[in-house]
Amino acid sequence: MTVHASNSDALLRAQTAATTRLMVMEGLLDYSGHVAVRAPGRDAFFIQSAIEPRSDVSPDSMLLVGFDGAVIEGEGRPPFEIPIHIEIFKARPDVEAIVHCHMELAIWFTMMEGVQLVPMRARAIRWRSGIPMDMDPSHIKTTQQGQTLARTLGPHHAALMRAHGMVLTAESLPALLVDAVHFDENARAQMQVMQAGKTPLPLTDAELEQIDRHEMRPFHVDKLWSYYVCKGVKQNAIPGDWDI
Numbered sequence: 001m002t003v004h005a006s007n008s009d010a011l012l013r014a015q016t017a018a019t020t021r022l023m024v025m026e027g028l029l030d031y032s033g034h035v036a037v038r039a040p041g042r043d044a045f046f047i048q049s050a051i052e053p054r055s056d057v058s059p060d061s062m063l064l065v066g067f068d069g070a071v072i073e074g075e076g077r078p079p080f081e082i083p084i085h086i087e088i089f090k091a092r093p094d095v096e097a098i099v100h101c102h103m104e105l106a107i108w109f110t111m112m113e114g115v116q117l118v119p120m121r122a123r124a125i126r127w128r129s130g131i132p133m134d135m136d137p138s139h140i141k142t143t144q145q146g147q148t149l150a151r152t153l154g155p156h157h158a159a160l161m162r163a164h165g166m167v168l169t170a171e172s173l174p175a176l177l178v179d180a181v182h183f184d185e186n187a188r189a190q191m192q193v194m195q196a197g198k199t200p201l202p203l204t205d206a207e208l209e210q211i212d213r214h215e216m217r218p219f220h221v222d223k224l225w226s227y228y229v230c231k232g233v234k235q236n237a238i239p240g241d242w243d244i
């Protein structure tokens with residue numbers, strides 16, 4: 001259950017299915033939202049079909065979809081919001097994996113006047129550069145909407161979507177899962193401080209520098225991926241024989 005060095009299609013299909021199911025297990029994904037991973041060497045990516053329950057996706061049910069939106073491999077139609085993935089993959093060569101989800105906590109931060117979601121907890125250093133917000137509250141179904149979202153995201157690793165959801169980007173699917181867990185933790189921390197009637201004290205630049213000096217992201221991602229895969233197998237969220 002360690003992260004393999006190979007980025008074969010089979011591994012990416014299995015990791016996409018596992019990441020999706022584990023995000024459901026953790027309450028980060030529900031009946032909607034989707035995880036995508038870039039197909040190595042092609043203008044294409046793996047993503048689930050529009051209708052399949054997120055809790056039931058499998059390596060074989062993943063679609064391979066081109067940057068033109070056409071299905072290259074697999075049965076069924078891709079999610080309606082694939083312009084999100086297409087336009088971010090096109091704009092950001094450094095991004096290998098994307099999740100679009102409707103995380104409640106993230107949405108709440110798009111509905112409060114004068115409140116900015118900021119790094120509160122150490123792992124939120126990932127979003128030190130900022131968490132911009134896309135102001136289009138509708139579903140992202142067109143190329144133009146996708147391009148606007150990608151421009152809003154810019155060089156950052158997360159963007160909120162007004163009254164709708166969010167996107168996260170990462171260098172791998174295991175890293176994406178870990179980031180989603182920490183994004184939720186951080187938003188919850190800030191919300192609970194505010195619900196306690198207190199003023200949030202975000203990490204200062206000096207504190208973020210200190211955290212950055214000790215950052216061991218690859219180790220941390222491996223450790224948490226192993227934890228969530230083991231937990232997922234024990235809770236029957238994923239089969240124990242997937243090669244992930």
Ligand SMILES: [Zn+2]
Pocket residue numbers: 033081100101102139140164165
């Ligand atoms: Zn959506």
